Amino acid sequence: MRPDRVQYAKKEKSVIARYGLLLIAVALCAQPVFAAEELVTTAHFESGETVPYILNYKSSSPRYVVILFPGGSGVVNPRMKDGKLVYGFKGNFVVRTRKFIVNDEFSTVTTNSTQSEDRIQTVLDDIKRRFPKAQIYIMGTSNGTFDTMALAPYLSTRIAGAIHTSSLSRIASFNAKQYTNRHLVVHHKHDGCHATPFSSAQHSHEKYGNDFIAMDGGIAVGNPCEPLGHHGFNGIEEETIDAIKKWIKQGG
Secondary structure (H helix, E strand, C coil): CCHHHHHHHHHCCCHHHHHHHHHHHHHHHCCCCCCEEEEECCCECCCCCECCEEEEECCCCCCEEEEEECCCCCCCCCEEECCEEECCCCCCHHHHCHHHHCCCCEEEEECCCCCCHHHHHHHHHHHHHHCCCCEEEEEEECCHHHHHHHCHHHHCCCCCEEEEECCCHHHHHCCHHHCCCEEEEEEECCCCCCCCCHHHHHHHHHHHCCEEEEECCCCCCCCCCCCCCHHHCCCCHHHHHHHHHHHHHHCC
16 A cells, blocks of 8 residues: 555544444435445456445446545455445445435446556446446545546546545646546535645646536534545535536536
């Protein structure tokens, strides 16, 4: 694991451990719910090694599939244990908001964040076999944007676009206009995390003309670098996802 990812991952610990009761209460009340959640193990490297991912869907032929890259270490590692699907980072912004993404038009794929072209291509090939007509987007948050930005050149002609939320400060020098596909930068105006300043996201829009959504409102709880701060769009999750989905649909 890269030293910068290890250092930052320590600051973005799993919110489940620290705010478990709060998230359980939210989960019990939250609507809508998934129509289907499936551990998919049909994506394989040439060596035969499986690249597992979680598929959430309501339609057998979605118009859009969004691949989700969480922050922190980015290691979701979905697997079956005692007959139940278990995985990490359930409290992360992109993982916990799947219920607002998934509908008859949108499905999500949750997998380990990565910079590996081989790994992402293996997942893409499997998605395309299952949903050949779907437009594919990738959405990362926080430390996951390290990977969405790193993969941008490779994915430029391979997917419809990328969404970078609560991006690392390097977004300030990220020129999305050089790529063939679409890119969106989404950031909370009051993100208090030192590694993901709002000013960097705003600068990327002002300097390069990157598509940009600035969010406001919600509540901040605990560590500003964890998902229940403004960093994770706490309290405005649905509004943030609605804005992102509207942007995706504007692409056709």
